[in-house]
Amino acid sequence: MxxxxxxxxxxxxxxxxxxxxxxxxxxxLAVIVAVSAYALVALxxxxxxxxxxxxxxxxxxxxxxxxHLAVRRLAPRADPVLFPTGGLLAGLGFAVIFRxxxxxxxxxxxxxxxxxxxxxxxLLVVRDDRQLDAYTYTIGxxxxxxxxxxxxxxxxREINGARLWVRIGPLGFQPSEPGKVLVVxxxxxxxxxxxxxLASGIVRAGPFRLPPAKHLAPLLLAWGASLxxxxxxxxxxxxLLYFAIFVAMLWMAxxxxxxxxxxxxxxxxxxxxxxxxxxxxxxRVDIWLHALDPGKVxxxxxxxxxxxxxxxxxxGLVGSGLGRGVPQDIPFAPTDFIFAAIGEELGxxxxxxxxxxxxVLVARGFRLALERTDPFGKLLAAGLxxxxxxxxxxxVGGVTRVIPLTxxxxxxxxxxxxxxxxNFVILALLVRASSGPLPARGREADG
Amino acid sequence: MDRQIRRAGLxxxxxxxxxxxxxxxxxxxxxxxxxxxxxxxxxxxxAEYRVDRGDxxxxxxxxxxATSRRTRxxxxxxxxYPQGPRYAGITGFSSIVYGRxxxxxxFDDYLSGDAPELFPTTLGDLVLGRPRRGATLVTTVEPAxxxxxxxxxxxxxxxxxxxxxRTGGVLALVSNPTYDPNDLSSQDPREVRRAWERLNADPAExxxxxxxxxxxxxxSSFKLITAAAALExxxxxxxxxxxxxxxxxxxxxxTLQNFGGSHCLxxxxxxxxxxxxxxxxxxxxxxxxxxxxxxxxxxxAWAFGFGPAPGEGDVPFDIPFEEGVFxxxxxxxxxxxxxxxxxxxxxDVAANPLQMALVASAIANGGVEMRPRLVSEIRDPQGxxxxxxxxxxxxxxxxxxxxxALTRMMVSVVEAGTGxxxxxxxxxxxxxxxxxxxxEGEPPHAWFVSFxxxxxxxxxxxxxxxxxxxxxxxxxxxQVAAPIAREVIAAALRIPGTGA
Numbered sequence: 023m024x025x026x027x028x029x030x031x032x033x034x035x036x037x038x039x040x041x042x043x044x045x046x047x048x049x050x051l052a053v054i055v056a057v058s059a060y061a062l063v064a065l066x067x068x069x070x071x072x073x074x075x076x077x078x079x080x081x082x083x084x085x086x087x088x089x090h091l092a093v094r095r096l097a098p099r100a101d102p103v104l105f106p107t108g109g110l111l112a113g114l115g116f117a118v119i120f121r122x123x124x125x126x127x128x129x130x131x132x133x134x135x136x137x138x139x140x141x142x143x144x145l146l147v148v149r150d151d152r153q154l155d156a157y158t159y160t161i162g163x164x165x166x167x168x169x170x171x172x173x174x175x176x177x178x179r180e181i182n183g184a185r186l187w188v189r190i191g192p193l194g195f196q197p198s199e200p201g202k203v204l205v206v207x208x209x210x211x212x213x214x215x216x217x218x219x220l221a222s223g224i225v226r227a228g229p230f231r232l233p234p235a236k237h238l239a240p241l242l243l244a245w246g247a248s249l250x251x252x253x254x255x256x257x258x259x260x261x262l263l264y265f266a267i268f269v270a271m272l273w274m275a276x277x278x279x280x281x282x283x284x285x286x287x288x289x290x291x292x293x294x295x296x297x298x299x300x301x302x303x304x305x306r307v308d309i310w311l312h313a314l315d316p317g318k319v320x321x322x323x324x325x326x327x328x329x330x331x332x333x334x335x336x337x338g339l340v341g342s343g344l345g346r347g348v349p350q351d352i353p354f355a356p357t358d359f360i361f362a363a364i365g366e367e368l369g370x371x372x373x374x375x376x377x378x379x380x381x382v383l384v385a386r387g388f389r390l391a392l393e394r395t396d397p398f399g400k401l402l403a404a405g406l407x408x409x410x411x412x413x414x415x416x417x418v419g420g421v422t423r424v425i426p427l428t429x430x431x432x433x434x435x436x437x438x439x440x441x442x443x444x445n446f447v448i449l450a451l452l453v454r455a456s457s458g459p460l461p462a463r464g465r466e467a468d469g
Numbered sequence: 470m471d472r473q474i475r476r477a478g479l480x481x482x483x484x485x486x487x488x489x490x491x492x493x494x495x496x497x498x499x500x501x502x503x504x505x506x507x508x509x510x511x512x513x514x515x516a517e518y519r520v521d522r523g524d525x526x527x528x529x530x531x532x533x534x535a536t537s538r539r540t541r542x543x544x545x546x547x548x549x550y551p552q553g554p555r556y557a558g559i560t561g562f563s564s565i566v567y568g569r570x571x572x573x574x575x576f577d578d579y580l581s582g583d584a585p586e587l588f589p590t591t592l593g594d595l596v597l598g599r600p601r602r603g604a605t606l607v608t609t610v611e612p613a614x615x616x617x618x619x620x621x622x623x624x625x626x627x628x629x630x631x632x633x634x635r636t637g638g639v640l641a642l643v644s645n646p647t648y649d650p651n652d653l654s655s656q657d658p659r660e661v662r663r664a665w666e667r668l669n670a671d672p673a674e675x676x677x678x679x680x681x682x683x684x685x686x687x688x689s690s691f692k693l694i695t696a697a698a699a700l701e702x703x704x705x706x707x708x709x710x711x712x713x714x715x716x717x718x719x720x721x722x723x724t725l726q727n728f729g730g731s732h733c734l735x736x737x738x739x740x741x742x743x744x745x746x747x748x749x750x751x752x753x754x755x756x757x758x759x760x761x762x763x764x765x766x767x768x769x770a771w772a773f774g775f776g777p778a779p780g781e782g783d784v785p786f787d788i789p790f791e792e793g794v795f796x797x798x799x800x801x802x803x804x805x806x807x808x809x810x811x812x813x814x815x816x817d818v819a820a821n822p823l824q825m826a827l828v829a830s831a832i833a834n835g836g837v838e839m840r841p842r843l844v845s846e847i848r849d850p851q852g853x854x855x856x857x858x859x860x861x862x863x864x865x866x867x868x869x870x871x872x873x874a875l876t877r878m879m880v881s882v883v884e885a886g887t888g889x890x891x892x893x894x895x896x897x898x899x900x901x902x903x904x905x906x907x908x909e910g911e912p913p914h915a916w917f918v919s920f921x922x923x924x925x926x927x928x929x930x931x932x933x934x935x936x937x938x939x940x941x942x943x944x945x946x947x948q949v950a951a952p953i954a955r956e957v958i959a960a961a962l963r964i965p966g967t968g969a
Contacts, residue, residue, distance in 0.1 A: 217470075270477055274474055277472065314506060314508075316508075325508070332503065332506060334492070335501075335504040336513065338497070338500045342516065342519075365495075370492060377489060380485070381482065384485075388474060401470075404474045404478075407481070411484065411485070414485075415484045415485070418488050422491045424491045
């Protein structure tokens with residue numbers, strides 16, 4: 023295939039949606055960095071290259087190049103930075119998981135391929151993101167069902183005190199991960215239709231201009247669903263994430279700061295309620311505040327947070343080098359605490375680079391929202407960007423003790439099939455939204 | 470809607486800025502403090518032992534006192550001491566369980582590569598993916614002198630310190646019994662714990678250095694200081710003192726007697742300071758101490774580096790050094806007679822060989838006491854000199870005149886007094902014996918404090934042999950300690966010794 027940078031002339035009519043160069047070289051860069059990280063892990067740990075480096079490298083490169091080609095063909099005018107950024111995050115995550123646990127890495131490799139397939143599949147099925155706008159309530163209902171699925175007796179599974187797993191036959195997954203994608207799509211569609219209605223009317227309360235009571239029903243419903251998730255699934259992270267996304271999208275759609283205000287009040291009320299009602303919420307707060315207290319540092323939970331801090335602090339500015347630290351001593355290192363494991367071996371330079379990659383992804387999403395001219399497209403792009411940004415903040419903030427820890431995955435990076443696949447679907451939706459509809463008759467991708 | 474999207478984007482960026490701030494706090498600004506948390510010991514240890522810790526070398530730059538060896542374990546480097554126990558009192562040990570002592574502790578910054586001067590090197594190692602390397606210490610210790618001191622002391626409990634009075638450089642520092650630092654530097658924590666328990670259960674306390682950590686009554690070797698105070702107060706070597714058989718002490722039933730109850734100078738009615746010094750006459754020195762008073766005696770002792778109470782801090786040294794003790798003058802206010810005992814190095818007066826070597830050095834160096842040192846040079850891993858640590862004066866306890874007078878008196882001790890066993894052919898040795906009582910029925914500690922050649926001193930040696938050494942209760946400093954000093958002086962001056 024020819025280098026897109028020198029191939030063909032502009033295809034689109036708007037400059038912003040014209041073909042943008044650089045996708046291939048960025049994808050190759052992601053492959054090189056991810057495969058090198060994998061090789062460095064084995065080199066740092068055992069002083070020699072991994073035996074299956076060539077096999078791993080070629081499968082990895084083939085998967086990424088296939089996804090890249092799919093983007094060129096199925097979404098030719100897409101933002102070329104999106105896929106390589108998400109792919110690099112997933113590749114780095116894989117290398118670190120391989121460093122922590124070889125068996126988990128084998129599973130994660132499979133999930134990575136499934137994720138790439140889901141990425142391509144989404145681009146294939148969703149030829150125009152506005153298709154999704156037609157199924158508002160179907161998608162919303164599906165999202166709600168996924169959200170509450172773990173509560174259903176018989177199929178819901180409780181792991182580490184939180185009930186966020188579902189097992190149907192041999193298949194186990196975390197429904198909140200695909201659920202969050204559906205919720206964002208539903209909200210984009212629903213709010214695009216109802217935004218003018220929800221923005222109308224004013225009730226004055228002192229200095230505040232609030233929406234009238236009848237418009238608060240959806241907000242209260244979302245609040246109730248979040249509390250339900252908190253109470254019945256004890257999934258702090260998902261509960262927080264859902265509600266925050268809802269409030270953020272409601273505010274973006276209506277332009278009414280009053281919703282933000284009421285949302286904050288409801289959040290505070292929910293948090294206070296959770297704190298009063300649940301030992302485990304109180305414990306999380308206590309752990310957050312006292313993780314390093316000498317009397318508590320060896321206790322369950324406290325030690326976990328402390329170990330994460332120790333790992334990052336010992337890593338320091340440049341880290342111990344891949345394969346040369348002891349991140350396996352951090353509890354839940356491959357999932358919740360993968361950021362700390364990266365901090366130990368790659369240092370501040372590594373964690374800062376990781377955060378920058380997320381920031382690139384989020385910023386591209388918001389820029390896309392500004393470029394889109396239709397309310398649905400705007401809300402979809404902004405909502406997906408918000409999900410990635412907020413989820414990253416919740417887990418990195420939790421691990422670094424900015425906020426109490428709520429178990430949730432670091433998008434693309436953490437071990438976990440549901441999360442990885444869901445995030446690749448989000449990535450595909452962003453790619454699709456940035457490219458615009460695929461013409462009915464396939465156009466030659468390389469012009 | 471665009472305005473809100475833009476604001477939401479900015480809000481997300483703000484959240485990420487919070488994360489950046491927190492991560493840089495944890496990993497950069499507060500990293501050392503957090504990583505030092507006791508619950509992080511294992512991670513700290515692994516990082517510590519990934520460093521190719523620098524060597525400790527003798528003054529010849531070839532004899533390796535401590536080095537690092539690569540292993541296959543989780544802890545990459547292991548500390549080794551190729552000379553076994555010989556230099557334990559200098560290097561100390563570096564243990565994964567019990568931390569570090571000696572030079573291993575006090576120069577840890579350099580040995581581990583943490584010192585700021587080493588930053589360019591460690592950065593280079595980091596970029597090239599090499600293990601970090603620490604700096605090499607070159608000490609002032611002369612292997613031949615150290616070996617001679619160890620051999621001469623044999624298996625007698627005690628200690629020997631030899632130093633160059635002109636530079637303060639320690640040439641030998643031996644303490645017996647001692648330990649093998651290799652036993653504590655193993656990577657097997659059980660082995661280390663076993664060795665530690667064995668060493669700590671030993672009543673002879675091999676982990677403590679009798680040269681620098683412990684204090685003993687200096688006995689008559691303290692007369693160096695009493696004599697110095699008298700000379701400084703204007704009593705010349707020929708000043709005349711009454712010579713009774715024993716000193717009747719006011720207010721008590723006690724009397725101060727001479728060694729073996731004898732009468733100095735065959736019972737002559739008077740005796741000079743020089744004569745009393747040569748034969749180590751207790752009665753005369755008791756009189757001198759009482760005449761000088763507690764203030765003058767204490768100030769003289771403190772000027773040599775003694776302190777009013779046990780502890781470290783007055784004389785800076787490269788490893789922990791417990792300085793000698795001379796009590797505060799107030800201790801004698803109600804009990805004058807004790808001052809007579811203090812004047813002959815008894816009562817609460819205490820010292821160790823390093824302290825007494827400093828006293829001898831000051832006398833040998835014309836009254837100027839040099840700061841004692843062990844490390845003369847720090848080299849980076851490429852062998853370039855990073856820092857040179859030159860001689861520096863610590864104080865001037867006595868005038869040059871006093872030093873010259875003391876030197877003459879010390880020479881007479883070796884030529885025709887209590888210290889004749891330290892005589893060396895062709896070399897004028899200056900010295901002072903000491904035989905210190907330290908408890909009813911216990912054999913005395915034998916001391917010898919000396920330097921040579923008297924006309925141009927190049928080495929000062931202080932020896933203590935505890936509990937009389939091989940001679941037990943019959944021991945005197947002249948018989949037991951002086952021959953050891955002689956052998957060490959011979960080794961330092963590179964002339965053949967006469968065999969102990």
